Amino acid sequence: MSGLRIAILTHSTNPRGGVAHSLALAEALCRLGHEAVVHAPDPAGRGFFRDAACPTVPVAAKAVNGGTVELVRSRINDYLRHFATPAACDFDVFHAHDGIGGNALATLKHRRLVPGFARTVHHVDSFSDPVLADWQDRSIREAARLLCVSRTWAEWIRADLGVEADVVGNGVDLSVYRCAPSETDTAVRDRWGLGPGPVILSVGGFEERKNTAGIVAAFARLRQRHPQAQLVVAGGASLLDHASYRARCHAALAAAGLAVGPGLAVIETGPVPQADMPALYRLAHLLAFPSWTEGFGLCVLEAMACGTPALVSNRPPFTEYLTATEALFVDPADPDDLAEAMASALRPATRARLRAAGLKRAADHSWRTCAERHLEAYAACARVRQEPIHA
Structure with missing residues (x-):
């Protein structure tokens, strides 16, 4: 297949899983001879x-001062302004990784500025707000081709x-995420006041979908066995408002007598620079x-690529690509089960x-293979003006 110009749309420039996936996918596509350009709204x-x-x-x-609906609407409109001219739409393929990009591309398709688009469904949220639910549904149903990571x-x-x-999977860059220590490890340890541990790492901030409350409850139990244990809650940049859930988690920490701050029992880092993440993985037990x-x-x-064991829910998608010999499977609803797995x-x-x-499982997942799995869908989107999907 000759080189394609591919516009990849993601929802944010922040370190979230879908954004990291979009960048790594585009890099792999470029190495395969295509021109993949990642777009994201950047208010800062x-x-x-x-x-x-x-x-x-x-x-x-x-900038938006309103709630989630106003924020999402504004981000869709940011994309519509950017792609308002044929010159800005000079791509062979358009590929959305979320509902914001998907809704913008659906509107642009109806305006005949783009022929259609592919949509990767990383996961589907349960929105109580009907407007957000409708936007999510539209971004999927209007796509010409659908892709999933699991x-x-x-x-x-x-x-x-x-x-x-099509199931395209995920990848990991073994040149970045590796188990060999680096000079960054000491700097990261000092910055956050990490002691001898054990150090338990949670990635994604205080977010209900991530089950941070369950992690907090389990960690409180672990501290009874390991009084020097520390919990690091990394990340948390999100378009959705998780303030109330975060407050509940902080209340649970206070009730358990777990102080929050650098060098204390619980460390809330906020978004972590990409260069520091491998070190943070390596420092965690x-x-x-x-x-x-x-x-x-x-x-x-x-x-895993950094040599750090993982505890995961005993449910898909984890059960798709991991076995009980590769990770610790737990009942996410059972804090005692989580605590026992942490101790194990x-x-x-x-x-x-x-x-x-x-280490072996991580080595089996390459971004090149992930990128190659996209090419048939891209070729179909580039060849014909597809009709939207209908239930």
Whole structure:
């Protein structure tokens, strides 16, 4: 296939899983001879959270003071302004990774500025607000081709829409995420006041979908056995408002007598620079990731590539690509089960087994393979002006 010009649209320039996926996919597509350009609304004007080996376009975006609906509407409109001319739409393929980009491309398709678009469904949220729910639904149903990072969501699309979605998977960059220590490790340890541990790492901030409350409850139990244990809650940049859930988690921490701050029992980092994440994985004794809902769980592969064992929910999508010899499976609703798994991961024999198996599993996931799985869908989108999907 000759080189394609591909516009990839994601929702943010911040370090979220879908954004990291979009950048890594575009880099792999460029190495395959295509021109993949990642776009994202950028209200702060700081650009993407990391430098990328692919073209990027931080889209001019307006500041928003309202709630989530107003924010999402504004971000859709930011994209519509950016792609308002045929010159801005000079791409062979348009590929949205979320509802914001998907809705913008659906509108642009009706305005005949783009022929159609592919849509990756990382996961589907349960929105109580009907406007957000309608936008999410439209961004999927209006797509010409659907892609998923896991079989779980491809089966959901088949059951809900009656159509097939290609499973493209995920990847991990082993040149970035590796188990060999670096000078960054010491700087990261000092910055956050990490002691001898054990250190439990949670990625995604205080977010209900990530089951942070369950992690907090389990960690409080672990501290009874390991008084020096620390919980690091990393990340948290999100378009959705998680303030009330975060407050509930902080109340639970206070009730358990767990102080929050650098060098204390619980460390809330906020968004972490890309250059620091491998060090943070290596410094952790365990990645705790018992999510309720997940598209794939990219940080699991990243942790494994750094030699860090992972604790995950005993449900898809984790059960699709991991076995009980590679990760610790837990009931996400059972804090005692989570606490016992945390303690188990600290035992030398268990830790050694999980480390070896995790390194091997991470090595099986390359971004090149992920990128190649996109090409048939891209070719179809580039060849014909597709009709939208109908249930």
